[in-house]
Amino acid sequence: MQPNPRFLSPARWTAMFMLACVAFAPLGAEGPYRNRDNPDLGDEAEGTYPIPYHLPQPAEITAVLERIHANLDRAMETRVINAKTRAEITDLTVFNPDAVASQGDRDGFHVMTYATGVTHAGMLAAGEATGDPRYQAFVRRHLEFLGRTIPYFQAQAKQIGAKQSSYRRLFDTNALDDSGAMCAALIKARLAGIGPDLQPAITHWAEYIRFKEFRLADGTLARRRPQPESLWADDAYMCIPALAQMGRLTGDPAWYDEAAKQAVQLARHLFNPQVGLYMHGRHLNQPLTAEFRWGRANGWVIMAQAELLDVLPADHPARPEILATYRRHVQALAELQSGAGLWHQMLDKPDSYLESSCTAMFVYAIAHGINRGWLSPVTYGSVAQAGWLGLAAQVNDQGQVENSCVGTTLASDHVYYYNRPTSAHHGHAYGPVLLAGAEMLKLYQNPAFTISRQFRTYHFVPRLP
Structure with a gap:
C-alpha cells in the first residue's frame, strides 16, 4: 500500500521541524544553515551548510561594513599622547620627547x-x-590629524632623532612597508x-619606492x-x-612602466604557473627554494594586480602578461x-x-575582476559570493574581524605558518573586508x-546584447 501523499509521517514532520529551526537560525549563530532562498523546508536534496548559503541582499552587506566602520571609528584614534603616562597632549606648540601618536585599541592601530x-x-x-559620507569622514579625520601633527613630530624628531619618532616611517623611511x-x-x-594637501608625504614615499629602495640585479624591489x-x-602591494x-x-x-615592471618580474621570480600560486618569498643566495604558499602573501599580490590593471593603459606592452598571470592565479x-x-x-x-x-583579499580581487570584465561571471561569480558569505560570518557583532x-x-x-596566532586587534583584515564588501555591492x-x-x-x- 502506498502512503497518502497528503499526509506526512511523524518522522517526516520531525525532520521538517528541525530543518525549519536550522533555516531560521539567528544571525551570528553557528551552522548548520539551511538555504533561506529555498522555500521547501522538506527538500532533503538541499542539505545544510557550515555558513549561510544564500543570495545576500545589499542591506546585509552594508550592515557588515557599518559594523566595521563603527568599530574602527572607535578603535583607531587620532590623538597625541604621552607614551609614559598615556595622557593626551593637546598643546602641539610645546616640545615633549615622550609624545607619540596613539595606536588606539590595544595599541593595534597606528x-x-x-x-x-x-x-x-x-x-x-x-x-x-x-554613498554613505561616514566612510569618507573617517579618512578625512585621519588625514587632517596627519596634517596637524607631521610638523610637530618633525620638530620633535630633530631633537630626539628620526628613528625614535612616532612618525619614523615618514622621517626615516627604510622599507616598502613604511611607504607603499x-x-x-x-x-x-x-x-x-578628501583631506588636506599631503603632497610632500606622497612625493617622499613615492620617490623612496622608485629611487631608493634596495633592488635585485634585475631591478626587482x-x-x-x-x-x-x-x-x-x-x-607587491607595498610598491605596485x-x-x-x-x-x-x-x-x-x-x-606605469615601473609598476608594470615590478608586477612582471615579481611573478617571474615567485609565481608557479603550474600550481597557479605565489610562494611567500625566496632568498637569492639559496638554490632550490621550498615553496610556502601563505594565503595573505597571495592576497597582497592579487590585490596589487587588480589595482594596477585598473589604471595601466590598455595598450601597455606588459598588460597581457599581467592579466594572464592574474587570471591563472584566480583559477x-x-x-x-x-x-x-x-x-x-x-x-x-x-x-x-x-x-x-x-x-x-581574494573576494575583492575576484569580484573586482568580474565587475571590470577581466573575469567571467559564469565561472567566478558564485566563488566571490560564497567567499563573501564565509567572510561576513567572521565579522562579529562588535565589527571585529x-x-x-x-x-x-x-x-x-610550515610549523611557523601553521601556528601563527590570529587576532581581531590587528589591522590586517579590516581594509580588505571593506574593499571586498564594496566590490560585492557593485557586483550585485x-x-x-x-x-x-x-x-x-x-x-x-x-545578459544578451
Missing part, C-alpha cells in the same frame, strides 16, 4: 602603517559603493578631494632581510599600487576555496586554519548579468 593605508583605501571604496600602502591611499584621497637578498610577495597611482596622479608614463584560488567559503592559512594545506584576511593572522615574517618551515548591481538560483546553487548569467 595612523601610519601599511595596514592603515589599506584601511583608508577600503573606507574610500565603501563610501563610493554605499600609505602613499597609494593618500593619492586616492587627494584625487577624491627586494629586502635585505632575513637574508642579504630576499624577495617577498607581500611587497603606489607606483601605479603616481602614474594616475602625474600623468607620467614612467610610473587556482577558486579551486582551493574551502567548503566554508574561506581560504586556508596555507592555501594548499587544508589542515591549516581558515583565515579571514586572505579571504577578503575574527580569525585574521597577525603579522608574519618570511619563514622556512552590475547590469552585465543576472543571478538565478537553479539546482540549489547560483548562476551568474550574462
Whole structure:
C-alpha cells in the first residue's frame, strides 16, 4: 500500500521541524544553515551548510561594513599622547620627547602603517559603493590629524632623532612597508578631494619606492632581510599600487612602466604557473627554494594586480602578461576555496586554519575582476559570493574581524605558518573586508548579468546584447 501523499509521517514532520529551526537560525549563530532562498523546508536534496548559503541582499552587506566602520571609528584614534603616562597632549606648540601618536585599541592601530593605508583605501571604496559620507569622514579625520601633527613630530624628531619618532616611517623611511600602502591611499584621497594637501608625504614615499629602495640585479624591489637578498610577495602591494597611482596622479608614463615592471618580474621570480600560486618569498643566495604558499602573501599580490590593471593603459606592452598571470592565479584560488567559503592559512594545506584576511583579499580581487570584465561571471561569480558569505560570518557583532593572522615574517618551515596566532586587534583584515564588501555591492548591481538560483546553487548569467 502506498502512503497518502497528503499526509506526512511523524518522522517526516520531525525532520521538517528541525530543518525549519536550522533555516531560521539567528544571525551570528553557528551552522548548520539551511538555504533561506529555498522555500521547501522538506527538500532533503538541499542539505545544510557550515555558513549561510544564500543570495545576500545589499542591506546585509552594508550592515557588515557599518559594523566595521563603527568599530574602527572607535578603535583607531587620532590623538597625541604621552607614551609614559598615556595622557593626551593637546598643546602641539610645546616640545615633549615622550609624545607619540596613539595606536588606539590595544595599541593595534597606528595612523601610519601599511595596514592603515589599506584601511583608508577600503573606507574610500565603501563610501563610493554605499554613498554613505561616514566612510569618507573617517579618512578625512585621519588625514587632517596627519596634517596637524607631521610638523610637530618633525620638530620633535630633530631633537630626539628620526628613528625614535612616532612618525619614523615618514622621517626615516627604510622599507616598502613604511611607504607603499600609505602613499597609494593618500593619492586616492587627494584625487577624491578628501583631506588636506599631503603632497610632500606622497612625493617622499613615492620617490623612496622608485629611487631608493634596495633592488635585485634585475631591478626587482627586494629586502635585505632575513637574508642579504630576499624577495617577498607581500611587497607587491607595498610598491605596485603606489607606483601605479603616481602614474594616475602625474600623468607620467614612467610610473606605469615601473609598476608594470615590478608586477612582471615579481611573478617571474615567485609565481608557479603550474600550481597557479605565489610562494611567500625566496632568498637569492639559496638554490632550490621550498615553496610556502601563505594565503595573505597571495592576497597582497592579487590585490596589487587588480589595482594596477585598473589604471595601466590598455595598450601597455606588459598588460597581457599581467592579466594572464592574474587570471591563472584566480583559477587556482577558486579551486582551493574551502567548503566554508574561506581560504586556508596555507592555501594548499587544508589542515591549516581558515583565515579571514586572505579571504577578503581574494573576494575583492575576484569580484573586482568580474565587475571590470577581466573575469567571467559564469565561472567566478558564485566563488566571490560564497567567499563573501564565509567572510561576513567572521565579522562579529562588535565589527571585529575574527580569525585574521597577525603579522608574519618570511619563514622556512610550515610549523611557523601553521601556528601563527590570529587576532581581531590587528589591522590586517579590516581594509580588505571593506574593499571586498564594496566590490560585492557593485557586483550585485552590475547590469552585465543576472543571478538565478537553479539546482540549489547560483548562476551568474550574462545578459544578451
